[in-house]
Amino acid sequence: MREFVQFTLGGIGFGMVYAAIALSLVLIWRGTRILNYAQGAMAMLTAYIAFTVIGHTGSYWAGFAAALAAGLVLGAVIERTVIRPVESKPPLNAVVVTIGLLVFLEGLAGIIYGGQYRSFPAAFSITGLHAGPVPLGISLNDVFVAGAVLAAAAGLAVLFRYTSAGLRLRATAFNAYAARLLGVRVGRMLTLGWALAGLIGALAGVLVSPATFLYPASMDSIFVLGFTAAVIGGLDSPAGAVAGGLILGVALNYVGGYLGSNLVPIFGLAALIVILMIRPSGLFSPSTGRQV
């Protein structure tokens, strides 16, 4: 029983990181119907930027802020430069472009920073918390990770539901034609969607890097699991993305805890395949069909 509690709590930290990646994928999917294969690589690059800033300033929070700002800018710049030309083209064009971007960004990081593993600082203590004498399987930093992602998700929910920009973003995502009729500058909304996705992805990168180390391909497996979380939740549903991340994080932590950590990647991929086979629209999505 004690193990079960530890595995459950321990899974929440990673689950929230998957949730953040999933959320960023959902933001882009809803706005542009593009699956951004470069989302993990973008997060990796912004984590390197945080790494550099932390190295120069000695302040974790300066690096944290720099990564988020860089994510925002990177998302916007990528949409404006390489995504805009393929938005009205067949879906395969966007797939090729984002995969190309993934390879490019990882290559770029390798050229600038080299391929070695670098340790990335955590915001708070990573020593395990205890309830009295009982270890809980989580650290203060895990609590911060979960809180940061939840805060970001809540912030997005408020933005989408209660602000004019959010109304424009939703209108663009649901019906770009009608949005245009009403004077919504759809191009700007798509840029904003990518920028927000870049921001959430950067958050995931900074939060997960203390656990994975930082190297050019460090976000690859995180991206796959984040994508799995998005598929579990349904690519159209931000709330589903968060729930999908939590479910996946906890489930994989049971696998790692009870069966052995070498089985985690296999189970992650198996979950992706099974969900795509039996319920491709996700567990929480009301939509009935889509193309990926």
Place this chain on the structure above:
Amino acid sequence: MADGAALTVDEVVAGYGGVLALQGVSLDARPATITAVLGANGAGKTTLLTTISGFVRPRQGRITLDGTDLTRRRPEEIARAGLAHVPEGQGVIAELTVEENLRLGALWRHGRTGRAEALADAYQRFPLLATARGRSASTLSGGERQILVIARALMARPRVLLLDEPSLGLAPKIVAQVMGLVRRLRDEAGLTVLLVEQNARSALAIADRGIVLNLGRVVAAEEAAVLAADVGLRKHYLGF
């Protein structure tokens, strides 16, 4: 509400792929008038409206609003120039609530107080929307959706309104209500209206002028009363 503007379409050629739906169409909608655009299916009526609102790019010709060139500008910029297009049978954002649809219509135009006023105005004009304000737009009937898109277009206090088949699928009583509203907007607010209708009789009843399209060309442009009285033209192109 701003005064209506003159909309001028000059020798516009437009189409899809190899098909030219408009083959040199010209028209002149004077300020604060209703111009009916009539013609059979496939005459180019809807293409004319989508070309004016920027969704179809004209290959030749010019479209101006009070002298400002709108040709080849983006649809969202044309909307912001004061031209509202109510498309036929679509355009409601079903995933949003009725109120969100309405609010969206006013976003670019007004500040906070202006938006609230426009919303109150819409609810007063269309009480059924006030009743349904919190409901998802997907729960509305076809007629209610039509009312919603018209009300939403008016939220931005447009100077020119393009209406595509507003009576399609509406009960006669609602059609009369919509037509009455269009006429009132012209008289009270000086709105300039381009009205596309299958139902030529009811369109000519409220229009000042009418043009008849046939296979992408203007075959008649007259005062509405003259068109309605022209038996040969009516029989040939309008079927009543």
